[in-house]
Amino acid sequence: MLRNVAVPVVNTVSPFEFAVACEVFGMDRSDQGVPNFDFAVCSERPGEPVPTAMGFSVATEHGFERLAEADLIVVPATKPREAPIPPALVRELRAADERGAWIMSLCSGAFTLAKAGLLDGRRATTHWMNTNELAEEFPAVDVVLDVLFVEDGNIITSAGTAAGIDATLHLVRKELGATVASAIARRMVVPPQRDGGQRQYVEAPLPAVEADSLQPVLEWATENLAEDLSVETLARRAMMSERTFARRFRAETGATPHAWVTSQRVLLARRLLEDTDASVEQVAGRTGLGTAAILRHHFTRQVGTTPQAYRRTFRCTG
Template sequence: MKTVACVIDDGFAPFEFGVACEAFGLDRSDDGVPNFDFRIVSADPGPVRSKLGFTINVEHDLSFAYEADLVIFCPLPRATWTRVDPRLIDLARDAAARDAWVMSVCSGSFVLAAAGVLDGRRATTHWMYAHEMAAMYPQVQIDPDVLYVQDGRIITSAGTAAGIDACLHLLRIELGAELANRIAKRMVVPPQRDGGQAQYVDRPIPIEASGSLASVADWAVQNIRDELSVDLLAGHAHMSPRTFARRFKSEFGATPASWLTRQRVIQAQRMLERTDYGLDRIAEECGFGSAGVLRQSFARVLGTTPTAYRARFSCRDEVMAAV
């Protein structure tokens, strides 16, 4: 992925627009992160007004987006959801047809739904708009509870900060865990919030419980190579296994088992990038138990094999040179 087009229109949301600019538009070559050819585009170049009233001058029309490796659709004003600009619909269809990466942030998903590229796919949007999208586009499998969804090469995300998580998810796929973590560090955000994490919690968790689960999660990551059963984690949190599992799912948007698997995969990614350890040792260090389980988990979570991942993202020579 080398070229990125960020599509905006009148009424664009400044924060979500800024997320795309921050994730893909900044020069981070001093951190060893390759730069993208990032351009802001609009169907009508020139002054484009934000929903807060200020304008920015957009130099590029949509022609660049028709060649871009990633096309990002920023949020649209509610008034346009039932009459999406046909030029944006054509662009979304073209990007999906040529297998480019396509991403929407918040209500930008209404462009993709109007274009039909979400038909039969899982997708998400801001939880406040999910019911309306489901009513307008019943052929789309709307999940209102998650931060982001990747279905093939189409990524849809919820509102505001969930766009950051979706961008980091794609950067991890394209650049590997190590460089994505460097970007997250520069952005001063958590390097990985899994897409399945809940957008919001219906019933606020008491501060004491929330803090307890956060400390348990930290402890689990520090002891990731050990066998970590729900009973063990619940005991560490001074809760019954049933209460712990319920609280954990509410706070982290995933079961303890699925969350642990994701953390183990992330640790394995880093070891594949930064060491020459064999799969048996990596499996042991990450708590998978065997190379076979590591391969199965890698395929399920990342859709690739550990060997293929290492071939693409190994940065061991860079790490050794810095030592």
């Protein structure tokens, strides 16, 4: 049963992710039927200030030895390149993993777990801005992008920032039930469970088109996405046979003409859903995807959520 929770803090700890752990596990909500957790914040040298990423410091009452009692260790985000991991923290994290305790990282806290060797051979995630860095620095980790969190055995890693709320509520729901998770979520004024993954939050500006001999054709295509952009049309504009064009296209872009055009259309759809009041059917027409059903199919495959849900999240109204 999940009762004892500890949060280790190190240099450059992120206040938001640290506060998520405190809010979910450190608040007394017994008046709403939520069991109290034996909650503690730990550092290498109790009582000494630990600098946060925002310039102020926090001090703790407990050392890392307190982690040995925990049913759950929550590791907040840090600045990965500026946050050395004390050997004592590595020892406690490894010992917790060996005894089967829950270990959770929030956002870039995944780097702490990876540096401790806990993510080797496991699926894990982190903020979408750091996934490539995590994969490159720790090739033994199976880094997953399109998720809000990943549970692999006794280890849970969350994506960026608010996804830490999703991960913590997921664990509460798993260990203590949906009623407790919903009570905590209501107090935090957040949904008990969000749909989709973090792929919808990845910044996706319409990219600069770069190619060699096909540059003019690609630029024309991005400016005319509502037109017929079949291989036949594009090859004719490039003054090539369809076979030669398709071969050259893949060589220069790394994708088939159909896949490339579809991705450009979905990128434009994202912008239209964010910045205009056009209906989903109108967006489908203006992007060349034809119908709302076709738009929904390709949009969901590429973005991980439906056009309607994406608009509710990202529509610019101001």
